[in-house]
Amino acid sequence: MEVDKKRTYLIGLGERGLRALDGVGLTVPLSVGRPMRGSVYAYKSGKRVEDPFTPDTRIVGVDRQGLASFLVNEASTRHPQGITFHWNAQPAAFDLQAKTLRCQVGSSSNAVPQAGAGSGPLELQYDLLIGADGSGSAVRDAMAAALPSFKVQQLTSPVAEMEYKAFHNLPWNDGIRQLLPSYAAGLGAHAANGAAAAAGTAGSADPGMTFFAFNNPQPNQPSPGSITLYLNAGGTWSGTLYQPPGKFEAMAGDVAGHEAAVAIFAPPGFPDSWLPLMARQMASVKPSRISPMNLVSQLAAPSLGVVLLGDAGHNVTPQMGQGCNSALEDGKLLAAALQQSGHDVAAGLSRFEQQRLPQVHALQRMEEENSWVRRPPQLFKDPLLKTLARVAWISFFMLLPLLRLLPGMKRAVHASLFQTIMSTTIPYNRLQTLIRLAPFVWAGLIAVLVAGVKQMLRVGMAMLA
Numbered sequence: 231m232e233v234d235k236k237r238t239y240l241i242g243l244g245e246r247g248l249r250a251l252d253g254v255g256l257t258v259p260l261s262v263g264r265p266m267r268g269s270v271y272a273y274k275s276g277k278r279v280e281d282p283f284t285p286d287t288r289i290v291g292v293d294r295q296g297l298a299s300f301l302v303n304e305a306s307t308r309h310p311q312g313i314t315f316h317w318n319a320q321p322a323a324f325d326l327q328a329k330t331l332r333c334q335v336g337s338s339s340n341a342v343p344q345a346g347a348g349s350g351p352l353e354l355q356y357d358l359l360i361g362a363d364g365s366g367s368a369v370r371d372a373m374a375a376a377l378p379s380f381k382v383q384q385l386t387s388p389v390a391e392m393e394y395k396a397f398h399n400l401p402w403n404d405g406i407r408q409l410l411p412s413y414a415a416g417l418g419a420h421a422a423n424g425a426a427a428a429a430g431t432a433g434s435a436d437p438g439m440t441f442f443a444f445n446n447p448q449p450n451q452p453s454p455g456s457i458t459l460y461l462n463a464g465g466t467w468s469g470t471l472y473q474p475p476g477k478f479e480a481m482a483g484d485v486a487g488h489e490a491a492v493a494i495f496a497p498p499g500f501p502d503s504w505l506p507l508m509a510r511q512m513a514s515v516k517p518s519r520i521s522p523m524n525l526v527s528q529l530a531a532p533s534l535g536v537v538l539l540g541d542a543g544h545n546v547t548p549q550m551g552q553g554c555n556s557a558l559e560d561g562k563l564l565a566a567a568l569q570q571s572g573h574d575v576a577a578g579l580s581r582f583e584q585q586r587l588p589q590v591h592a593l594q595r596m597e598e599e600n601s602w603v604r605r606p607p608q609l610f611k612d613p614l615l616k617t618l619a620r621v622a623w624i625s626f627f628m629l630l631p632l633l634r635l636l637p638g639m640k641r642a643v644h645a646s647l648f649q650t651i652m653s654t655t656i657p658y659n660r661l662q663t664l665i666r667l668a669p670f671v672w673a674g675l676i677a678v679l680v681a682g683v684k685q686m687l688r689v690g691m692a693m694l695a
Contacts, residue, residue: 242551243290244652250558263292267438272497274446291439324372326534365521367542381527387601389547392472393517397508400467408499444495478517485513532579544590592659625668
């Protein structure tokens with residue numbers, strides 16, 4: 231299978247995604263992903279913030295293309311006669327009533343396990359059509375055209391306004407040691423054994439993977455972009471450059487322009503020798519864009535045998551790490567719903583949508599609200615909803631350390647919001663409820679504290695009388 235690494239990037243698989251894979255007996259091999267030990271946020275000013283993950287946090291860092299190839303290979307191996315892949319096949323026409331699909335197949339298409347017959351139309355009939363075709367989903371568009379009740383609302387997020395380009399296989403550079411957290415002290419020796427590191431047999435203890443984010447924020451200004459960086463299984467480095475819309479277009483094909491764009495975010499210690507390597511790779515490709523979040527009115531059309539999964543049904547931004555995790559959980563829940571319905575497709579889709587729609591709506595709303603919190607408040611200008619969301623999220627952030635003190639909560643709750651969300655499988659709508667209740671919890675705690683202080687004062691005054 232030919233792969234395109236131009237749009238690949240790091241994915242963090244948390245409990246939701248890993249449990250979905252566990253359910254079908256899959257474990258991500260070290261050649262595809264490594265345990266993530268933490269994150270480092272470094273700034274042009276020299277400021278840095280380390281977010282080490284606790285030992286009981288299960289997050290695996292995987293390359294998007296590597297994960298996709300792994301899953302396709304596993305499917306082909308397990309079901310050689312039951313699954314046929316048609317590569318480079320683009321949907322051309324849907325007849326949802328007749329349950330037929332016509333695709334246009336490119337000249338380089340081939341099928342697994344049988345080779346394709348070349349380019350031309352491909353006619354398919356189905357009992358169940360799963361639209362997992364990304365944020366620009368053709369299946370979603372077909373549902374919107376066929377169902378008058380189907381609606382799509384776009385949600386706002388500054389992250390969803392960004393464009394990005396990926397860079398890959400930067401060689402190990404000792405200069406990066408200045409940026410490494412203390413828990414990754416053995417990273418250099420481990421990464422130097424490229425093949426051994428990929429096989430998990432390097433001499434030093436495996437330090438796992440650290441996610442880096444480099445930024446250069448300006449006070450009260452929209453984000454100018456950022457750089458992300460991570461260590462591949464084989465000892466090289468890859469990452470992504472994010473830019474506001476139009477920035478990449480202005481420097482199309484310009485190596486020097488791309489190098490300057492990287493230099494804006496590179497913190498002290500960032501290897502200078504990497505800049506031209508990154509710039510040459512990125513100057514030769516077109517940017518990709520993080521799509522605005524599409525909140526759909528329904529995930530399924532049970533009578534038509536159609537369902538939307540992943541980005542097609544509920545695309546999100548990278549900021550909470552839930553895109554791939556929620557998509558894998560979709561597959562797990564859909565399989566369970568079909569099984570519980572005796573493989574009656576219509577009944578299974580109805581069951582799935584009833585359970586999943588409120589959950590993914592909550593996820594997308596949380597993404598939107600979290601993005602509001604990340605922007606400076608506009609006093610007396612922000613709508614009331616934004617102000618209330620800001621209060622709720624800040625209250626929730628402050629509540630996390632206290633929740634860890636409760637019996638049995640230390641494993642489920644972390645001081646870091648990212649770790650908390652990645653470590654739990656609590657349904658998204660319940661998590662959203664917890665966030666919205668946080669201000670009331672604080673109000674209750676303060677009321678109890680004030681009442682206690684008043685009682686103590688009364689007792690003290692009585693003793694003095």
